[in-house]
Amino acid sequence: MPELPEVENIAAGLRREIIGRPIERIEILTPGMIRGPYRRRWRKTAAALHQTVFRGVRRRAKRLILVTDGPFALLVQLGMTGKFLLAGAGTKDQRHVRFTINFSDGGTLRYIDLRRFGSLWFLDSPELTGTGGRDSPTDCNGLVSLNDHDLDILDEWMRQVGLERLGPEANRIKTTELAGILTGSRPIKSLLLDQARIAGLGNIYADESLFDARIHPLSRACDLKPGNIKELRNSMRRVLRRAIEQGGTTFSDYRNAYGQMGRFGAMLKVYRRAGESCRRCGRAIERIRISGRSSHFCPFCQPLLTVD
DNA sequence: ATTTCATCCTGGAGGC
């Protein structure tokens, strides 16, 4: 469910609300969601975080990392339906709570995940309390500017516990990097969903970016011309930036940490609009299946790219 | 080595 813009918004909310607050206790109701080397020792590991303090909240692609001043950081992959809710947000929603963090000040943060596709990882944070543990300064949009050094540190933590390695962030990727990734004869759509190549896009923003760049989702990656690649890079950044500004996209489950819905759904051009008219040319949006996922596009605005 | 496919879950929508 949550793609880069949704996770960014959750991270922003948590960053405002939990940094500096001492953890009284972490209660894990669904231990089955724990992955990685601490899976078997989860009780002891969670207990080691009692009385520690949150120092930072990071996002790497769709992953959320809660940094503490204790021996571990928490990494959460939200899957399709995972969400964090701060105390007071959606309190009537008591079902499917997978773990809770109780703060010494009496507040609570709940992780809720209907379908249980989400996962929780404990990351070693030995020398973290130095530079890596603090949050970087935020930019004018309130986003944390993740510099390359921070990114390397995060990737190293994730590598240590066996998380799948990620490609460059979709909203920061350079045209040259994108050109190096978009090779071979697979459809461009399936490459954009491959987190090892380019990280952060999901089905919504892959479709929206391709529409914005006027590229048919079935176009073979090797048939993209340099102009298409540059256009696609610009489109991904533009679409993701707007989606972040609008608080992400909510169909049913997604909420930010305050329980609020995203507003970007009203601005979608193709996703889930099959049969409706294209906002650019008026023709009907189509839906096809590509590697098991539905893809939405305008057959007129997004002609299939071929070699001459 | 790559790439596709089923699978992990629950719930909502729509057909009959």
Place this chain on the structure above:
DNA sequence: TGCCTCCAGGATGAAA
């Protein structure tokens, strides 16, 4: 009302 099928924002391990 009930039963059925299909669908969903993701990731992954097995199989081809």
